[in-house]
Amino acid sequence: MGMTITEKILAAHAGVKEVSPGELINVQLDLVLANDITGPLAIKEFRKIGIDKVFDKDKVVLIPDHFAPAKDIPSAQQCLEIKEFSREQGLTHYYEVGRNGIEHCFLPEQGLVVPGDVVIGADSHTCTYGGLGAFATGVGSTDLAVGMATGEIWFRVPESIKFILKGKPRNPWVTGKDYILAIIGKIGVDGAQYKAMEFTGEAIRDLSMDGRLTMANMAIEAGAKNGIIEPDEKTLAYVKERAKKPWKFYTSDSDASYCQVIEIDVTNLEPQIAFPHLPSNTRPVSQATQVKIDQAVIGSCTNGRWEDLVVAAEIIKGKKIHPEVRAIVIPGTQEIYLKAVKEGLVEIFVNAGAVVSTPTCGPCLGGYMGILAKGEKAISTTNRNFVGRMGHPESEVYLSSPAIAAASAILGRIGSPEEVA
Amino acid sequence: MAGNKVSGQVWKVGHDVDTDLIIAARYLNRSDAEFLAQHCLEDLIPNLPERVKAGDILVAGKNFGCGSSREHAPIALKAAGFSCVIAESFARIFYRNAINIGLPIIVAPEVSKTVQEGSKLTVDPVSGEIKDLTTGTVFQGEPFPPFMLEILEKGGLIPYVREKVKNRG
Ligand code: SF4
Numbered sequence: 149m150g151m152t153i154t155e156k157i158l159a160a161h162a163g164v165k166e167v168s169p170g171e172l173i174n175v176q177l178d179l180v181l182a183n184d185i186t187g188p189l190a191i192k193e194f195r196k197i198g199i200d201k202v203f204d205k206d207k208v209v210l211i212p213d214h215f216a217p218a219k220d221i222p223s224a225q226q227c228l229e230i231k232e233f234s235r236e237q238g239l240t241h242y243y244e245v246g247r248n249g250i251e252h253c254f255l256p257e258q259g260l261v262v263p264g265d266v267v268i269g270a271d272s273h274t275c276t277y278g279g280l281g282a283f284a285t286g287v288g289s290t291d292l293a294v295g296m297a298t299g300e301i302w303f304r305v306p307e308s309i310k311f312i313l314k315g316k317p318r319n320p321w322v323t324g325k326d327y328i329l330a331i332i333g334k335i336g337v338d339g340a341q342y343k344a345m346e347f348t349g350e351a352i353r354d355l356s357m358d359g360r361l362t363m364a365n366m367a368i369e370a371g372a373k374n375g376i377i378e379p380d381e382k383t384l385a386y387v388k389e390r391a392k393k394p395w396k397f398y399t400s401d402s403d404a405s406y407c408q409v410i411e412i413d414v415t416n417l418e419p420q421i422a423f424p425h426l427p428s429n430t431r432p433v434s435q436a437t438q439v440k441i442d443q444a445v446i447g448s449c450t451n452g453r454w455e456d457l458v459v460a461a462e463i464i465k466g467k468k469i470h471p472e473v474r475a476i477v478i479p480g481t482q483e484i485y486l487k488a489v490k491e492g493l494v495e496i497f498v499n500a501g502a503v504v505s506t507p508t509c510g511p512c513l514g515g516y517m518g519i520l521a522k523g524e525k526a527i528s529t530t531n532r533n534f535v536g537r538m539g540h541p542e543s544e545v546y547l548s549s550p551a552i553a554a555a556s557a558i559l560g561r562i563g564s565p566e567e568v569a
Numbered sequence: 570m571a572g573n574k575v576s577g578q579v580w581k582v583g584h585d586v587d588t589d590l591i592i593a594a595r596y597l598n599r600s601d602a603e604f605l606a607q608h609c610l611e612d613l614i615p616n617l618p619e620r621v622k623a624g625d626i627l628v629a630g631k632n633f634g635c636g637s638s639r640e641h642a643p644i645a646l647k648a649a650g651f652s653c654v655i656a657e658s659f660a661r662i663f664y665r666n667a668i669n670i671g672l673p674i675i676v677a678p679e680v681s682k683t684v685q686e687g688s689k690l691t692v693d694p695v696s697g698e699i700k701d702l703t704t705g706t707v708f709q710g711e712p713f714p715p716f717m718l719e720i721l722e723k724g725g726l727i728p729y730v731r732e733k734v735k736n737r738g
Contacts (some may be wrong), residue, residue: 172714172716185597185598185639186638186639186640188600189600189640189641192600193727196727196731197727197730197731197734198731198734198735199734214597215597215598219598220598222598222599223598226598226600269638270638270640271637271638272636272637272638272662274638286638286662287638287662287665287666288638288639288640288643288662288665288666288669288670289640289666290640290666290669290670290725290726290727291665291666291669291726293727294726294727294730297730297734298730298734302716337585337632337635338585338631338632338635338658338660341632341658341660341661342661368636368662371632371635371660371661373661426585513589513594513597513637514589514593514594514595515594515595532587532589532636532637534587534589534590534636535587535589535590535612535613536589536590536593536612537589537594541612
């Protein structure tokens with residue numbers, strides 16, 4: 149019986165020839181990640197295990213990105229804790245503010261994650277790296293502590309759902325974000341509970357690496373354990389320039405078994421909006437044009453990559469942000485930030501009346517840098533629109549692609565780039 | 570601790586209660602359990618921490634704990650006084666986190682549909698048996714795989730791993 153890409157990567161890291169869904173296995177880890185929120189808890193638990201040193205100082209990554217640059221004193225304390233631990237342990241991969249970015253934009257960009265890896269992160273969006281053809285999943289701080297100490301974790305091998313995306317979208321503004329929102333809208337926020345989501349088909353092969361990372365990023369929003377895309381020549385081109393270690397391409401066998409196969413034709417797909425308060429509450433943008441907005445956020449580990457800023461700048465160039473809207477642009481990493489400065493994107497945003505922030509999670513999780521007041525509404529390229537996610541429990545978040553967020557920032561209501569003539 | 574039967578009064582919540590609702594990110598600049606407990610579920614059930622009694626049981630619908638990986642969520646529930654969470658289904662990371670920190674959780678699809686808010690339940694986290702003392706109804710929750718049960722009985726993943734590490738020498 150053939151295996152899926154997810155099963156193959158897990159089997160290789162469990163040191164066995166074959167695994168099948170439902171099996172409980174122990175897996176060797178290639179990388180273990182935490183941030184300024186989950187890191188301090190993980191360190192506290194690590195200290196209780198009775199092992200002094202992390203399993204491999206080259207395989208533990210700590211990044212202050214959520215409330216960093218520190219937004220207040222308790223946050224500063226949490227950032228300090230992960231920094232001190234990194235020093236004490238001699239970690240190779242601690243990245244200070246000013247030399248980092250949002251973890252899930254930063255790690256692939258810096259080649260710290262490569263195809264074929266098994267990665268756990270104390271952050272639910274660790275599944276992003278599936279876009280490279282790696283097995284990556286989010287865990288809590290205690291699992292992470294054990295991972296840091298032993299270099300291993302137990303997993304239940306997930307069943308896989310195959311999503312075959314066919315066709316080429318007619319609408320030029322349809323992106324990977326719209327694909328994944330459409331999928332979550334179709335299967336629901338627990339539609340892939342505990343499972344692997346494997347994305348394949350012509351439309352996926354046509355997607356850039358940035359678009360693939362966006363799709364894998366939101367697998368968790370359908371409850372999945374991981375999202376994954378088979379690596380190809382685009383993956384190779386991306387990885388070749390960045391990888392800090394060897395990689396391995398795994399692909400699914402043609403006779404691999406799936407618990408479900410879902411085909412989606414993207415030819416007539418419209419850009420998607422997820423209405424409050426669930427990412428599955430999706431509607432095409434044409435049904436959302438009456439929603440007035442107070443804020444537009446372009447950034448996050450979902451859509452803070454280079455391509456995302458380019459699309460937004462293309463739409464905003466020469467226009468003005470609507471007088472009643474705050475537009476906040478947050479490049480995902482320092483490298484993207486610098487490129488945006490050099491290539492004139494920052495000037496376009498600032499001239500239009502937008503704010504450009506240093507890389508941070510910031511408003512995505514209601515941390516800082518754009519918190520919503522009672523009753524305010526935001527369009528955002530982030531990944532969650534739960535109650536209170538970006539601020540007051542009575543505020544609202546609408547999720548979209550960067551193109552729609554940029555157009556909406558100009559219109560003062562949700563709308564499409566075609567309306568911003 | 571986790572091996573013992575627990576009993577308490579039921580608090581009910583609906584489907585898809587996410588980790589932001591369990592503990593909002595605005596409190597994640599701290600990680601001490603007592604502080605987190607004071608803000609547990611506050612956007613969903615006003616003043617819950619003052620009203621919950623030690624041992625109370627949370628009964629939820631589908632997909633409880635979806636969203637972020639923050640372990641602060643089960644920590645807040647446990648420190649607020651909940652002895653157990655029963656749901657139709659749990660989100661994956663929350664499920665692991667709860668067991669890892671020694672908060673008993675049970676998948677029992679019928680409970681949230683039948684049990685009333687305020688009724689009294691007795692729960693055996695080991696066997697998964699749930700008894701509604703108000704109506705006398707008995708439910709059978711899904712059993713844990715043996716090694717997960719061992720983690721729960723040891724009080725969480727850390728004591729479990731610590732023992733393994735010690736035995737290895
Ligand atoms: S950008 Fe948002 S979703 Fe991504 S890691 Fe940061 S807080 Fe989490």
